[in-house]
Structure formats: C-alpha cells, structure tokens
Amino acid sequence: MSTSRIDRRFVACAAEGRAALVTFVSAGDPDYDTSLAILEALPGAGADVIELGMPFSDPMAEGPPIQRSSQRALRAGQTMAKTLAMVRAFRAGDRDTPIVLMGYYNPIYSYGNEAFLADAAAAGVDGLIVVDLPPEADDELCIPAAKHGLNFIRLATPTTDDRRLPAVLANTSGFIYYVSILGITGTASPDTSKVAAAVARIKKHTTLPVAVGFGVKTAEQASAIGRTADGVVVGSALVNAIAASLDGDGRATASTVGAVTGLVGELARGARLARVAAAE
Amino acid sequence: MTAAAPNTFRAGPDERGFFGLFGGRFVAETLMPLILDLERAYEDAKKDPAFKAELEHLNTHYTGRPSPLYYAERLTEHLRKDAPAGKGAKVYFKRDELNHTGSHKINNCLGQILLARRMGKTRIIAETGAGQHGVATATVAARFGLPCEIYMGATDVERQAPNVFRMKLLGAELHPVTAGNGTLKDAMNEALRDWVTNVENTYYLIGTAAGPHPYPELVRDFQSVIGREAKEQMLAAEGRLPDTLVACIGGGSNAIGLFHPFLDDKDVAIVGVEAGGHGLDVENGHAASMNGGRPGVLHGNRTYLLQDDDGQILEGHSISAGLDYPGVGPEHSWLRDTGRVEYVPATDREALDAFQLLTRVEGIIPALEPAHALAEVVKRAPRMDRDRIILMNLCGRGDKDVFSVARHLGVSI
Ligand SMILES: Cc1ncc(COP(=O)(O)O)c(C=O)c1O
Numbered sequence: 001m002s003t004s005r006i007d008r009r010f011v012a013c014a015a016e017g018r019a020a021l022v023t024f025v026s027a028g029d030p031d032y033d034t035s036l037a038i039l040e041a042l043p044g045a046g047a048d049v050i051e052l053g054m055p056f057s058d059p060m061a062e063g064p065p066i067q068r069s070s071q072r073a074l075r076a077g078q079t080m081a082k083t084l085a086m087v088r089a090f091r092a093g094d095r096d097t098p099i100v101l102m103g104y105y106n107p108i109y110s111y112g113n114e115a116f117l118a119d120a121a122a123a124g125v126d127g128l129i130v131v132d133l134p135p136e137a138d139d140e141l142c143i144p145a146a147k148h149g150l151n152f153i154r155l156a157t158p159t160t161d162d163r164r165l166p167a168v169l170a171n172t173s174g175f176i177y178y179v180s181i182l183g184i185t186g187t188a189s190p191d192t193s194k195v196a197a198a199v200a201r202i203k204k205h206t207t208l209p210v211a212v213g214f215g216v217k218t219a220e221q222a223s224a225i226g227r228t229a230d231g232v233v234v235g236s237a238l239v240n241a242i243a244a245s246l247d248g249d250g251r252a253t254a255s256t257v258g259a260v261t262g263l264v265g266e267l268a269r270g271a272r273l274a275r276v277a278a279a280e
Numbered sequence: 281m282t283a284a285a286p287n288t289f290r291a292g293p294d295e296r297g298f299f300g301l302f303g304g305r306f307v308a309e310t311l312m313p314l315i316l317d318l319e320r321a322y323e324d325a326k327k328d329p330a331f332k333a334e335l336e337h338l339n340t341h342y343t344g345r346p347s348p349l350y351y352a353e354r355l356t357e358h359l360r361k362d363a364p365a366g367k368g369a370k371v372y373f374k375r376d377e378l379n380h381t382g383s384h385k386i387n388n389c390l391g392q393i394l395l396a397r398r399m400g401k402t403r404i405i406a407e408t409g410a411g412q413h414g415v416a417t418a419t420v421a422a423r424f425g426l427p428c429e430i431y432m433g434a435t436d437v438e439r440q441a442p443n444v445f446r447m448k449l450l451g452a453e454l455h456p457v458t459a460g461n462g463t464l465k466d467a468m469n470e471a472l473r474d475w476v477t478n479v480e481n482t483y484y485l486i487g488t489a490a491g492p493h494p495y496p497e498l499v500r501d502f503q504s505v506i507g508r509e510a511k512e513q514m515l516a517a518e519g520r521l522p523d524t525l526v527a528c529i530g531g532g533s534n535a536i537g538l539f540h541p542f543l544d545d546k547d548v549a550i551v552g553v554e555a556g557g558h559g560l561d562v563e564n565g566h567a568a569s570m571n572g573g574r575p576g577v578l579h580g581n582r583t584y585l586l587q588d589d590d591g592q593i594l595e596g597h598s599i600s601a602g603l604d605y606p607g608v609g610p611e612h613s614w615l616r617d618t619g620r621v622e623y624v625p626a627t628d629r630e631a632l633d634a635f636q637l638l639t640r641v642e643g644i645i646p647a648l649e650p651a652h653a654l655a656e657v658v659k660r661a662p663r664m665d666r667d668r669i670i671l672m673n674l675c676g677r678g679d680k681d682v683f684s685v686a687r688h689l690g691v692s693i
Contacts, residue, residue: 058465060473063473106578107591108591109577110576133306134305137304155309158310159309160312182310182477
C-alpha cells in the first residue's frame with residue numbers, strides 16, 4: 001500500500017525519537033472563523049496530527065467537555081459541508097499535516113457515504129475515526145474509505161482482548177487509537193503503567209503506530225505516555241481551554257486561539273521530553 | 281421504499297442483527313465485546329428449560345400473567361352509536377395495564393434481570409422516559425437484591441413525579457439528565473456512557489425493543505408473551521383470530537410483543553400508532569419517526585429517526601413521556617418498509633380525548649401511551665363491519681399521568 005500523509009508523519013516523528021502529538025478540536029467550535037484560525041495555528045504550536053471533530057447531537061462516547069464543544073459548534077451553525085470546507089481551507093495552506101475527521105456515523109450516513117468519502121478525500125482529509133462503526137460494520141464505510149485513499153483508524157480499548165484484537169486491526173490503517181480508560185472522554189486519567197502494558201500488547205499484533213488518548217490533560221501525562229506510545233491524543237483539555245476563553249455570551253474572544261495554541265505548545269514540549277527522559 | 285415480502289415475517293434478525301436494512305450493532309468498541317457476550321448468554325438461556333421455567337413462574341406469580349383479554353362492550357356500543365348502519369367493530373383490550381407495576385415493561389425486565397444474573401452482573405442500569413420502565417427495573421432489582429441506577433431526563437423527572445418517587449422507594453438511585461432537552465434520548469445517551477465506564481460489572485437493562493443487537497430481539501421475545509396469550513385467549517373467546525391489532529409505538533416494545541406472534545397470520549391487519557404530538561406538519565413537534573423521519577443510526581441501530589438535514593437528531597415532542605423518543609425499534613422500521621404493518625400518527629389532542637373517553641365509558645384510566653392506540657381504535661372501529669374484531673394492547677395504566685392530564689385540561693389538583 002502506498003504511504004499516506006499519516007504514515008509519513010508518524011515515521012518522521014519516530015525519526016526524531018519522539019511521540020506524535022495528536023490534537024482534537026470540534027470543527028466550528030466556537031464558530032467557523034475562530035475554529036479555522038485555531039486549525040491553522042495548530043501545526044505551528046506543535047500539533048503533529050489534527051483530529052477534527054464532526055459535531056453530533058448525541059456523542060455517545062464523549063464526556064461533558066466534548067459534548068459541550070459539539071453543542072457550541074452546532075449552535076453556531078456548523079454542518080458537515082462546513083466541516084469539509086474548513087478542511088479544504090486548511091489544506092490550501094498546509095500540505096503536510098494530516099487531518100483525521102472524528103465523529104459518529106449518522107451525520108456521515110445522512111450526507112451519503114459515497115458523497116462523503118469523495119468530498120472528504122477531495123478536501124484533503126487523510127483519515128476517519130467513526131466511534132460507532134466497529135469492525136463488524138466494516139462494509140459500511142471502512143472498506144469503501146480505503147478505495148478513496150482514506151485511512152480508517154480504529155479504536156482499541158481495555159475490553160479489546162487478544163482474541164478480538166486481530167479483528168479490530170484487520171482493516172485499520174494509519175494508526176491505531178488506544179482508548180486508555182474504560183469510559184468516556186474527559187473524565188478519568190489513565191494509569192500510565194497499565195497503558196504501557198497495553199501498548200506493548202497491541203504492538204505484538206501490529207506494526208501500525210499506536211496513539212493513546214482519553215483523559216490526557218497535562219504535559220506531564222503526555223510525557224509519561226509518550227515514553228511508550230507512538231502518539232499522544234489530547235482533546236477535552238483543548239476544548240476546555242476554548243470554553244474558558246469565551247465571553248459571557250459564549251462568543252470567541254481575542255484570547256481564544258492563543259488559549260489553545262498555548263496549551264498545545266506545553267503538551268508538545270511534554271511529548272518531546274518523553275523520549276529524552278526515557279533515555280536517561 | 282417497499283421491499284419484496286419475505287416468506288415469513290418472523291425469522292429476523294439475521295446473525296448480524298439486521299432486519300433487512302435495519303438494526304445491527306453500531307456501538308463503540310468498548311461495548312462490542314459485551315454485546316457479543318450478551319448475545320451468547322441469551323442464546324444459551326433460550327436453550328435452557330430452567331431459564332424458561334423460572335421466567336414463566338415469575339410471570340405468573342409475580343406479575344400476574346396471563347393478563348385478561350377484555351371485551352370492551354360499552355366502548356364498542358359507544359362507537360357504534362355514530363357509526364353507519366352495520367358498522368362498528370367489536371373492541372377487545374389485552375389488559376397488560378393490570379400487570380404488577382402497571383405496564384408491559386415488567387415482562388421485559390424480568391427476562392433481562394434473569395439474564396443479568398446468569399451473566400454474573402452485580403449492578404443494573406436503565407434509562408426511562410415516562411418512568412414506567414424505570415419503576416419496573418427498580419422493582420425487579422429490588423426483587424433480586426441488585427443495586428440499580430436509573431437515568432431519566434430532567435424534563436421527564438418533572439412531568440412524572442409519582443414514578444420518580446416510586447423508583448426511590450424501590451431503592452433505585454436516580455440520575456436526572458440535563459443534557460439535550462432532558463428527555464428519553466438524552467437519558468439513553470447517559471446510560472450508554474455509564475455502561476462504557478462500568479462494563480465489567482454492569483448490566484444495561486434497555487427498556488424497549490431498540491438499541492444494538494441482540495436487544496431488539498430479546499426484548500421482543502420477552503414481550504411476545506402478550507401476543508401469544510392474546511392469540512390463545514381470542515381463539516377461546518371468539519373461536520377465531522382478530523381482524524386488526526392496534527398498539528402504540530414509543531420504541532416499540534409493547535407493539536412488537538403483541539404483533540410478533542401474528543405477523544404470519546396474513547388475514548390479521550396490524551396497525552402501530554406513533555405520537556403525532558402537535559401534528560406531523562409542525563417541525564420538531566411530534567415523535568413519529570416512521571411517518572416523519574428517515575433512516576439513520578443512533579443508539580446502536582439503524583432505524584427511522586427524527587433528524588434534520590445534516591443528520592443531527594431532533595428531540596421530538598409528545599404529550600406522553602413514554603412515546604417521546606426520536607427513534608423506533610429496528611424491526612418496526614423493517615415491518616414498515618415491507619408493508620406488513622401500517623404505522624399511523626395520533627396527536628396529543630386525540631390521545632387526551634381518548635384517555636377521557638375510556639375513563640368515562642369503561643372505568644379504565646389508561647396511560648397516555650396506549651391512549652394513542654385508542655385514538656386510532658376510535659377512528660377505525662366505526663369504519664369496520666360489526667362482525668369484525670379489533671384488538672388493542674392496553675399496555676399501561678394512567679395513574680402516573682393524572683397530574684399531567686389535569687395540567688393539560690387546565691385543572692389544578
Ligand atoms: C405504558 C407505556 N406504554 C408504552 C410505552 C412506550 O414504549 P414501547 O413502545 O416500547 O412499548 C411506555 C414507555 O414508557 C409506557 O410506559
């Protein structure tokens with residue numbers, strides 16, 4: 001298989017001896033223009049891979065921070081068409097940073113699977129994470145996505161045992177996303193020693209990079225997880241930073257973009273420190 | 281969108297949990313191994329005579345089954361008064377409102393709690409809309425000595441105060457859900473989030489024939505006792521099957537329970553009644569997913585959903601908290617598309633009128649949910665010949681609704 005932008009980025013980070021920082025924000029949070037400004041500022045702040053949330057009214061696996069972020073975006077009028085337009089606008093100025101769209105199946109199904117895949121690929125999307133499409137549903141979107149050159153990134157969880165892992169990995173490409181806790185985003189923090197064991201277990205089954213997320217909030221956690229994982233995913237902490245920067249009416253302020261890039265900068269330093277610390 | 285009629289309507293779902301296009305297992309990976317475990321546990325239980333015997337014993341001695349089949353003579357006469365000559369079908373009720381806890385929900389809860397115990401689960405969670413499923417779940421949890429937590433939309437907590445107190449008396453811990461509009465869909469999201477977080481010890485006792493496979497199948501199977509009894513009772517009473525079945529549709533569990541044993545009886549017409557709210561032409565003003573929605577994926581299954589053009593789920597509206605759900609069980613979506621079952625709406629107003637009519641004419645206070653089914657009976661029976669039989673599932677009693685009905689009628693009590 002030809003290498004994708006995602007493959008190349010993980011290889012490059014590995015060559016620098018560090019974990020990739022994967023950042024999540026919801027498209028259109030708190031509004032389209034601010035969200036695009038955040039997106040465009042992320043690579044410079046230290047994000048290696050961008051996960052862009054496709055807002056959904058009923059995000060089943062998300063805790064309150066991302067639920068609220070999704071709601072802010074929807075209230076500001078975000079739609080799937082606008083999310084794809086945002087990627088197109090970003091791609092015009094950045095040819096190298098991978099973008100992974102993350103969300104739930106219904107808005108995609110409503111857009112039309114084939115139309116979505118074609119439009120996403122044309123916009124410059126590199127991969128998809130669709131929380132409610134397990135491997136049992138691979139013929140819905142995962143296999144068609146490959147035909148459009150889009151990676152399909154699957155979540156593995158603490159309940160995904162060795163018997164099930166091969167099925168989860170079978171049609172996964174780009175990277176594998178290890179959900180470090182039993183639960184929803186933005187709640188508990190992972191136990192780093194358990195995460196290390198889980199990453200090692202997954203690596204016995206695949207050569208794909210393993211990124212770890214759910215509950216990573218601080219540079220210290222990013223550093224600890226980056227010691228063993230190929231990528232560290234941060235989401236709730238970033239959308240909380242957006243929320244904290246808004247004015248009383250929930251509108252963006254002059255500090256909104258900086259609130260996100262500032263935190264991303266700290267997290268990136270954490271992720272970069274990881275291997276240095278590990279080597280000592 | 282009518283698919284070719286199959287040889288039997290009773291064979292579904294397939295091994296992947298689909299009824300044609302509908303159903304399936306659209307869940308996060310964390311839940312997937314659990315759903316597969318549940319499927320295995322249910323397959324085992326189905327083959328185990330001891331499981332069946334225990335459930336039957338509880339149905340008889342705890343719930344009070346079989347529920348009576350009742351010929352509503354006064355209602356029949358009342359509807360004949362304004363009917364054309366020779367018209368006015370005989371109206372029968374399957375009286376599941378007489379069950380312990382006041383609705384059909386207990387049928388499903390007993391089956392599932394036996395399954396939870398078989399699987400070694402030590403904690404029960406559930407979502408509830410009207411509170412009937414919450415009460416039934418809290419009841420069986422008390423009966424089996426298992427801790428129980430119920431998710432209920434904050435709006436519903438307000439409009440169903442008597443059931444909220446009942447759940448607490450029964451020892452359940454109640455979590456009001458403020459996300460979204462604070463109704464059933466939001467409660468279901470929170471229950472799923474709890475389950476993802478506590479998969480190891482927790483059993484999610486879903487209250488309707490929806491959700492990921494195998495829930496639609498197992499809930500249907502536990503509720504099918506309604507239709508099996510009704511068939512036998514009708515043969516005993518009239519020496520033949522009814523001509524028409526009518527039931528209300530929230531997620532569709534009472535309806536599929538009545539309908540399923542009759543699906544291959546070609547001469548039996550089957551009608552499901554959705555919540556028409558303020559009317560189908562009022563945007564987001566109803567909860568009729570099959571009459572006013574389109575197929576989508578939510579809460580683990582593909583089914584008809586109320587949604588906007590961008591695939592965002594709408595809240596829907598109904599006077600009845602138990603029908604106020606933007607989706608419907610996947611088997612109903614399939615029965616709709618195959619044309620086997622006809623689905624029609626009844627408005628809030630029609631349900632309120634039917635509620636009052638039954639109370640005065642038969643001395644039975646129905647829940648607002650089956651009052652929707654009754655609204656359709658009121659329209660349909662006078663158009664049918666006198667020798668025809670219409671059987672309605674009177675799936676719940678109205679004690680829980682008297683406060684909100686008073687409010688709608690402008691009475692303060
Ligand atoms: C009495 C009664 N009937 C019907 C329903 C709707 O559910 P279903 O369509 O699953 O029977 C409810 C739900 O709370 C209910 O309480």
